[in-house]
Amino acid sequence: MQEFDALVIGGGTGNIVASAAAAEGYDVALFEKERIGGTCLNRGCTPSKMLIQRANLANTVREAARFGVHAHIDELDVAGFVEAVNTTNANAADAMTAAKREQANLTLVEREVWFVDDHTVEDGDGERYTGERVVVATGSRPFVPPIDGLDDVDYLTSREALRLRKIPDELIVLGGGYIAAELGYYFDALGSRVTIVEMLDTLLPREDEDVAREFTEIASSRHEVYTGYRATAVRGRNGRIEVVAEREDGDVVTVAGDELLVAVGRKPNTDAIGLETTGVSVDDAGFVETDDYLRTTVDGVWAMGDVADNSMFKHTADYEADLVVENVFRGGDHPADFDAVPHAIFTEPQVGGVGRTEGELREAGVDYVVGTAQFSDTSMARALKLEEGFVKVLAAPSGEILGVHVLGHEASVLVHEAVVAMKHGLSVHDVAETIHAHPALSKVVREGFADAAAAVDGRG
Numbered sequence: 001m002q003e004f005d006a007l008v009i010g011g012g013t014g015n016i017v018a019s020a021a022a023a024e025g026y027d028v029a030l031f032e033k034e035r036i037g038g039t040c041l042n043r044g045c046t047p048s049k050m051l052i053q054r055a056n057l058a059n060t061v062r063e064a065a066r067f068g069v070h071a072h073i074d075e076l077d078v079a080g081f082v083e084a085v086n087t088t089n090a091n092a093a094d095a096m097t098a099a100k101r102e103q104a105n106l107t108l109v110e111r112e113v114w115f116v117d118d119h120t121v122e123d124g125d126g127e128r129y130t131g132e133r134v135v136v137a138t139g140s141r142p143f144v145p146p147i148d149g150l151d152d153v154d155y156l157t158s159r160e161a162l163r164l165r166k167i168p169d170e171l172i173v174l175g176g177g178y179i180a181a182e183l184g185y186y187f188d189a190l191g192s193r194v195t196i197v198e199m200l201d202t203l204l205p206r207e208d209e210d211v212a213r214e215f216t217e218i219a220s221s222r223h224e225v226y227t228g229y230r231a232t233a234v235r236g237r238n239g240r241i242e243v244v245a246e247r248e249d250g251d252v253v254t255v256a257g258d259e260l261l262v263a264v265g266r267k268p269n270t271d272a273i274g275l276e277t278t279g280v281s282v283d284d285a286g287f288v289e290t291d292d293y294l295r296t297t298v299d300g301v302w303a304m305g306d307v308a309d310n311s312m313f314k315h316t317a318d319y320e321a322d323l324v325v326e327n328v329f330r331g332g333d334h335p336a337d338f339d340a341v342p343h344a345i346f347t348e349p350q351v352g353g354v355g356r357t358e359g360e361l362r363e364a365g366v367d368y369v370v371g372t373a374q375f376s377d378t379s380m381a382r383a384l385k386l387e388e389g390f391v392k393v394l395a396a397p398s399g400e401i402l403g404v405h406v407l408g409h410e411a412s413v414l415v416h417e418a419v420v421a422m423k424h425g426l427s428v429h430d431v432a433e434t435i436h437a438h439p440a441l442s443k444v445v446r447e448g449f450a451d452a453a454a455a456v457d458g459r460g
């Protein structure tokens, strides 16, 4: 049995905790069964955004003639750039691994481990490691739904899709969340004919209803989109894949493609880590239950990142890592504050959002006003020839910001003005009364806030 002050299970965002704890002088063991850097660096945020950059460039060249700039694409070296992206990220992961191996007080165990009791884990050789403090950061993986025939075909998840060196002529995407939307956009830009099958009524069903509706319209102009259809069967036929999908009213469609991407959500990695040998509780969806301090139901065991839910984004995992470091290893006493957590979707146009959606406010019976502004009404949008996009600001009659939703070019950046305002309790008037540089795209955010401020004043 090897004894440590702390065990960190999972070297995705967990690697930040392990290194910081070791730097504080704790004797730490960090366990990682794949590559340090986890999902984000190796098979998530980073490679997907690097590839989407290629998609954006291809579309920019295609659209350049709208500006009188005549250009064409000679070649899309997909195999080359997929290799380059994955090599860049593998090198970054290797550099992090080398640094961990060298770090004082840190033992990097490049093995899969599972719990054998509350504070002890074991590897495949029966070696045991115990620690007074344990941080569970085992992340999540693609959820694959039980669809008849799915296991009999070679389907892709996001992990494989990001490494595909040949763009399929026809791609079927199951799911309409952000990963499905981003990958659908990427493959479309590189020449695939994309068909999306989503069970709910719109794509991006977790977004504000106006964003979801307009995004679905834009996606439908590029892809074949079946919303409201649940995939019920998958089969291989003549080297192709067919998906049968049914609508609630009984309508049935069969769509076919060369590849099938299953992107219907992610599930927490809690089912195969021996949690049943511990007192750590998981909820019905399999997420580790934590309190505001990320404490689990066992003393001295914390959970963070995707495995503990809290929205399943890298930025929330990073925030939680900092909180664990502060509370567990530096004597802090800070509860988590998830009040103004933004999210972004990196298609073109992008989506950026923070706070509650109109549907959530309606359902909760909260009184609110709406302010909106269209990208097309701004000078920069005219310069960039942006025809779509809007900002939607939801505010309380007092002027408090309740939610801000942006669909449009650079929405992932634009939303952050609202995030800072919300986090620090500014009102819609505070943002509206702030001078914004002309003709920066941010002016559309100001216009959205000005419209909300006028709606608040109209109520008064």
Ligand SMILES: Cc1cc2nc3c(=O)[nH]c(=O)nc-3n(C[C@H](O)[C@H](O)[C@H](O)COP(=O)(O)OP(=O)(O)OC[C@H]3O[C@@H](n4cnc5c(N)ncnc54)[C@H](O)[C@@H]3O)c2cc1C
Pocket: 009, 010, 011, 012, 013, 014, 031, 032, 033, 034, 035, 036, 037, 038, 039, 040, 041, 043, 044, 045, 046, 048, 111, 112, 113, 114, 137, 138, 139, 140, 158, 179, 269, 272, 273, 304, 305, 306, 307, 312, 313, 314, 315, 316, 317, 346
């Ligand atoms: C295609 C895609 C795109 C994404 N894009 C974005 C984005 O743009 N923005 C954003 O914020 N988020 C994005 N995400 C989500 C983001 O990647 C995750 O929220 C984040 O990486 C979660 O970090 P984590 O540390 O909780 O888990 P992970 O990074 O998954 O780390 C968990 C680690 O634990 C290891 N592990 C698991 N079990 C064991 C075990 N028993 N023993 C040893 N090691 C174990 C795993 O190998 C893994 O490395 C994306 C995800 C995907 C799939």
